Amino acid sequence: MSLVVLISGRGSNMRALVEAGLPVSAVISNRADAAGLTYAAGQGIATHVVAHSDFASRELFDAALAAQIDQYAPRVVALAGFMRILTPAFVARYAHRLVNIHPSLLPAFTGLDTHARALAAGVCVHGCTVHLVTAALDHGPIIAQAAVAVRRDDTPERLAERVLVQEHRIFPQAVRWLLESRVRVQDEQVHVRDANVSAQALCVPDVE
Ligand code: GRF
Numbered sequence: 001m002s003l004v005v006l007i008s009g010r011g012s013n014m015r016a017l018v019e020a021g022l023p024v025s026a027v028i029s030n031r032a033d034a035a036g037l038t039y040a041a042g043q044g045i046a047t048h049v050v051a052h053s054d055f056a057s058r059e060l061f062d063a064a065l066a067a068q069i070d071q072y073a074p075r076v077v078a079l080a081g082f083m084r085i086l087t088p089a090f091v092a093r094y095a096h097r098l099v100n101i102h103p104s105l106l107p108a109f110t111g112l113d114t115h116a117r118a119l120a121a122g123v124c125v126h127g128c129t130v131h132l133v134t135a136a137l138d139h140g141p142i143i144a145q146a147a148v149a150v151r152r153d154d155t156p157e158r159l160a161e162r163v164l165v166q167e168h169r170i171f172p173q174a175v176r177w178l179l180e181s182r183v184r185v186q187d188e189q190v191h192v193r194d195a196n197v198s199a200q201a202l203c204v205p206d207v208e
Helices: 010-018 034-044 058-070 088-093 115-123 156-179
Strands: 003-007 025-027 047-051 076-079 100-103 127-133 142-149 183-186 189-192
Touching: 003 010, 003 034, 003 058, 003 127, 010 025, 010 034, 010 156, 025 034, 025 058, 034 047, 058 088, 076 156, 100 156, 115 127, 115 156, 127 156, 142 189, 156 183
Parallel strands: 003 025, 003 076, 025 047, 076 100
Antiparallel strands: 100 127, 127 142, 183 189
């Protein structure tokens, strides 16, 4: 029941997974300078760099990345701030066990700069989403969301800070459900088997 985490930078969501006691067997980055690698190595976790810049195409990069991941035969692959678009072949290889954390209430604000875009749109509720990854960018069955109230004087940075607190709460929980095979997808909708979910005040589409 192992977990491989992919990062590109700071790695605070990866850290939240580790601190939650989840069985992270390796952390892989597409950038050698990702700060999160230092933290992971300090925790005695295996780290690897598969640099996208070393490969001539997305397909070749994804194949090398998959080869590295598969060394660990993980039950779940978690994208924790992994800033690369993945090929359909890669996504299909890890179907139902590839999970992403995105800093918006999907399907609103897919892509980048979500906090600035949420402020520009004048929304009063923003947040984050954990979802299974499908070939369509930032789409895929939603496992959990958390909402944050937008304040009149928010900047993208202040809003990001409050959303990040929620990311660190819902990501480990959703990954744990996947590791424990509690997540079932039917007609693109997620159903979670967990009697305690309401006590954790998380927003999940359906609890069985
Ligand atoms: C997070 O906001 C995550 O939702 C997004 O990228 C950011 C990564 O932050 N996908 P960190 O590297 O986990 O600190």
